[in-house]
Amino acid sequence: MLIFVFRRAVLALLVCLTVLVVSFALTRLSGDLAASIAGPNATADDVAIIRKNYGLDRPLTQQFVDWAAAAASGDLGRSYLYHAPVSGLIRVRLPVTLTLGLSGLAIALVVAIPLGILAAMREGSAADRAIMLVALLGQAMPSFWLSLTLIIWFGLNLQWLPISGIESWQGYILPATVLAFSAIPALMRLTRAGMVDALSADYIRTARAKGLSRSKIVLKHALRNAAMPVVSIAAVQLGFMLGGSIVIETVFALPGIGYLAWESISKNDFPVVQAVVMILALLYIGLTLLADLMNAVLDPRLRAS
Amino acid sequence: MKLRHLATALGGVIVAFVLLVGIFAPLLAPHDPFAQDLMRRMVPPEWMEGGSTANWLGTDQLGRDYLSRLIYGARISMLIGILTVVTSGTIGITLGVLGGFFGGRVDDVVMFAITCRLSIPLILVALTVVALLGSSLTLVILTLGLLLWDRFAVVARTTTMQVRNLDYIAAARAAGASLAHILLREVLPNILSHLLVVATLEMALAILLEATLSFLGLGVPSPLPSWGLMIAEGKDYMFFSPWVIMVPGVTLFVLVMGINLLGDGLRDLLRAERV
Numbered sequence: 312m313l314i315f316v317f318r319r320a321v322l323a324l325l326v327c328l329t330v331l332v333v334s335f336a337l338t339r340l341s342g343d344l345a346a347s348i349a350g351p352n353a354t355a356d357d358v359a360i361i362r363k364n365y366g367l368d369r370p371l372t373q374q375f376v377d378w379a380a381a382a383a384s385g386d387l388g389r390s391y392l393y394h395a396p397v398s399g400l401i402r403v404r405l406p407v408t409l410t411l412g413l414s415g416l417a418i419a420l421v422v423a424i425p426l427g428i429l430a431a432m433r434e435g436s437a438a439d440r441a442i443m444l445v446a447l448l449g450q451a452m453p454s455f456w457l458s459l460t461l462i463i464w465f466g467l468n469l470q471w472l473p474i475s476g477i478e479s480w481q482g483y484i485l486p487a488t489v490l491a492f493s494a495i496p497a498l499m500r501l502t503r504a505g506m507v508d509a510l511s512a513d514y515i516r517t518a519r520a521k522g523l524s525r526s527k528i529v530l531k532h533a534l535r536n537a538a539m540p541v542v543s544i545a546a547v548q549l550g551f552m553l554g555g556s557i558v559i560e561t562v563f564a565l566p567g568i569g570y571l572a573w574e575s576i577s578k579n580d581f582p583v584v585q586a587v588v589m590i591l592a593l594l595y596i597g598l599t600l601l602a603d604l605m606n607a608v609l610d611p612r613l614r615a616s
Numbered sequence: 617m618k619l620r621h622l623a624t625a626l627g628g629v630i631v632a633f634v635l636l637v638g639i640f641a642p643l644l645a646p647h648d649p650f651a652q653d654l655m656r657r658m659v660p661p662e663w664m665e666g667g668s669t670a671n672w673l674g675t676d677q678l679g680r681d682y683l684s685r686l687i688y689g690a691r692i693s694m695l696i697g698i699l700t701v702v703t704s705g706t707i708g709i710t711l712g713v714l715g716g717f718f719g720g721r722v723d724d725v726v727m728f729a730i731t732c733r734l735s736i737p738l739i740l741v742a743l744t745v746v747a748l749l750g751s752s753l754t755l756v757i758l759t760l761g762l763l764l765w766d767r768f769a770v771v772a773r774t775t776t777m778q779v780r781n782l783d784y785i786a787a788a789r790a791a792g793a794s795l796a797h798i799l800l801r802e803v804l805p806n807i808l809s810h811l812l813v814v815a816t817l818e819m820a821l822a823i824l825l826e827a828t829l830s831f832l833g834l835g836v837p838s839p840l841p842s843w844g845l846m847i848a849e850g851k852d853y854m855f856f857s858p859w860v861i862m863v864p865g866v867t868l869f870v871l872v873m874g875i876n877l878l879g880d881g882l883r884d885l886l887r888a889e890r891v
Contacts (some may be wrong), residue, residue, distance in 0.1 A: 322731070329732045338744060347748065440619060448881065451873035453824055455831045456847055456865040463858050554737035558828055572740055573832065576747045584744055591737040599735075 315607055323600045327593065334588045335375050341535075344475070348391060364393075382589065386583035387464045392575065397586045401568055405590070407477065408560070408567035412553045414483055414489030416545060423495045424541065427502025432529065432535075434507055446496040458489045458562040475564040485555075486563045493555060494548045501544055501600050505537030513537070539609050543602035550595035618692040624881025630874025645684035646672070649841050653679035658857055674861055676846070682860075684840035686867060692842045693823050693871060695756055700822035701815050704762025708768025710809060714777030714801060715769070726773065733766045739828065742799060746834040753836050756829060759820050772887050775807035809886055816879030820872045827868055843868045 337343065345362035346353070353361075364370045364378070381388065387397035430442040465485060466474030473482045509515065510533050518528050557569030564570065568587050575583035637644060659675040660667045661682075667674060673682040715726030745759050779785065780803070788802050827844030829835030836842045838849070841862040850860030 322728075326728070326731050326735055329728075330735045333732070334736065334741065338748065447876055448873060451820070451869050451876055453827055453831075453844075453865065453868055453872070454645065455828055455844075456861065456868065459847070459851065459854060459861050460865070463854060467855055555737050555739060555816060557737075557743075558832065561832060569740075573743070574741075576743050577833070579747075584740075588737060588740055588744075592735045595735050595737070599731075 312607070316604065319600055319603050323596050327596050330592045330596075331379065331589060332375065334592070335378070335585065336371070338585060339371055339374070344471040344579075344581060348581075366419060366499040378585070382586075385588075387586040390575070390580055390583050392578050392580040392583070397582050398457060400571060400583065401586060404566055404568045404571050407565055408553060408569055410557055411483060411486055411490060411556055411560070411565060411567060412549055415552055415556075416494065416549050417486055419494040419498055419548070422491065423498035424502050424538075427499045427541075428506055428529065428534065430499070430503045430505030431510060439503075442499070446499050449492050449496045452492060454489050454493055455558050455562055457492060458485070458559060461485050461489065462562075477565055482565070486559045486565055489559050490552055490556060491517035494552055497548065498541060498545065500538060502541050505540055506533055509533040509537045535600075539606065543606050545604070546602040547595075548599045553594055555590050620881065620884060622840070623775025623877050624884075627874045627879075627881060630870060631878055633695055634690050634871050634874070638694040641687050641691050647680075647684040649680060649684040649688040650839055651680060655679065658838045658853060658860070660857060661859055661863070664859065674859065675740075676860065677849060682846075682863060685846060686843070686864060689841045689843045689846065689864065689867075690871075692753070692836060692840060693734035693826065693868070695753070696760070696826045697819040697823045697875075700760040700764060700826075701819045703757065704763070704818060704822075705758055705763040705768050705811070705815060707762070708765030708814075709772045709804075711765070712769040712772025713776050713803060716773040717780050717799065717803060719777075724772070726769065730769050732765050733763070734743065736763070737785045738763055739825070742829060743826065743832060743834045746829060749857055751834055751837045753840065756826055756835055764818050764825075766820060767814050767818060768811065771810055772807060775810045776803055779803060781807050809882075813879050813883045816875050816882065820875040820879070823875070824872055 345358050345365065345367050348365070349358045349361050362417050366374065369377075378388065380433045385398055387401070389395065390400060393400060425446075426442050430439040433439050462474045462485065465472045472484055473479065474485070475481055506529075510529075512533075515528060515533060518532050523532075556567060557573055559565070560567045560569035568590060572584055572587040575587070577579070653675065656671070656675050657677055657679045659671050659679075661674045662669055662672050664674075671681050671683065673686060676682055676685065681791060703848060711726050711729060715723040742759050746755060749755055771863075785802055788798050793802070826835055826842065827847070830844030831848045832844040833848065835844055838845060846864040847861045847868075850864070854861045
């Protein structure tokens with residue numbers, strides 16, 4: 312088990328390093344950063360001054376090593392736009408994004424798991440078809456458009472919920488619902504597939520032969536086995552959702568790191584962009600590692616490989 | 617069983633229809649999609665109060681004919697969908713087949729690449745690249761193509777692993793076939809059907825992502841009539857005239873749903889074949 316954990320951790324670290332190098336190279340190689348910061352009206356001298364002041368005249372590898380060394384000690388550089396440390400900007404905004412992601416995931420699980428179970432218990436029935444159709448529709452829904460539609464319905468026509476900002480907790484309801492929508496189809500399909508498998512397994516037949524009630528079989532025996540992949544996928548899904556929250560935060564004007572990133576991208580504030588890419592990648596890598604370890608704890612067969 | 621086939625057929629009809637509309641856009645569009653008419657701005661669709669048959673779906677904030685823009689938008693969506701899948705498919709299938717066929721170290725490298733790709737926040741990186749290099753249709757296609765290969769690689773890898781030890785591969789080897797011949801003529805055709813399913817999924821995703829990037833202002837540049845861009849431009853008027861975001865939104869939704877229905881149908885067909 313220890314060797315397994317160690318190998319996974321080393322792999323995660325390597326992935327992390329590669330992602331950082333790639334994203335760093337991307338922002339530096341795809342154009343003259345100093346020129347984009349200076350803007351279209353700047354003279355060559357302005358650009359040269361900016362290049363020198365921001366340390367962009369050093370060799371790329373040097374820049375990366377300096378940045379990575381500082382980042383490792385918690386210093387993510389200074390924002391060109393806010394003239395403040397990036398780490399402070401992120402510390403204020405990260406809780407918003409995490410709240411959004413976690414509430415989105417909670418909604419998704421509450422909707423997806425019961426529906427998935429229902430579909431599996433009535434495999435092939437009209438109810439099953441209907442549920443899978445909903446999953447298909449959910450997959451095709453552009454989240455930014457769904458956001459705008461909900462804003463018009465609930466915020467404007469019915470005036471039930473706030474349409475932007477987070478002055479009260481109600482501000483999270485619409486964005487979290489939209490975010491949940493993106494995760495529901497995958498989680499639902501997985502719950503259904505897991506339950507269909509579990510319900511046809513031998514131990515279920517034994518349980519049924521023992522005369523256990525249907526609800527007891529489904530909830531105590533089948534669900535326990537079907538839930539395992541769902542739990543681990545939920546962790547991975549949360550990683551995807553945090554990455555996707557950039558769109559939703561922008562539409563609903565939620566002051567999270569996604570909105571911060573979008574603002575920074577359009578204003579060429581690259582230390583911030585770089586930091587947000589890093590945070591999101593780290594969160595994703597951490598969550599997949601967690602999912603792997605959880606699976607290994609739950610299923611000893613996986614540790615052998 | 618009938619409902620299934622109906623859904624697949626519906627998906628096929630939707631995709632074929634949008635493809636044809638895209639190809640024949642210049643013949644179908646009643647107006648020039650770029651021509652502005654500032655005297656006729658925000659005219660509602662024909663069936664609403666104040667609408668007229670001159671502009672069936674109304675006009676936008678610059679008085680451009682909405683139907684014509686929608687028709688030309690089909691071109692952009694289909695172009696992005698198809699070209700992105702070609703790019704990402706080439707990368708993903710190459711990596712997946714190599715990893716699955718050779719196994720060992722090669723496979724380790726491929727798996728590592730897939731893991732890294734999945735850890736990169738997709739939308740954020742795409743936005744950054746477009747912001748740095750300036751928005752253009754080509755750049756959006758390239759960026760999405762270079763990012764969306766992971767599922768191709770995963771599926772190509774597992775399916776290649778399943779076929780690599782089968783008799784016909786051994787037979788080809790015994791007959792002295794070259795490695796390239798084995799990979800291209802024996803392995804690839806036998807995993808192609810699975811990759812086709814992935815292609816539909818990725819095409820739907822690429823179209824959605826393009827719309828998302830354009831909506832955020834960092835996709836295809838204005839005045840190109842991308843559906844995502846149309847929603848972004850209509851956003852400021854949506855409280856008074858909700859149809860400006862409903863028309864392109866529903867169109868986008870129907871196309872993506874059509875592609876997904878088609879992909880689902882293909883997958884069921886494959887499953888039925890195997891049994």
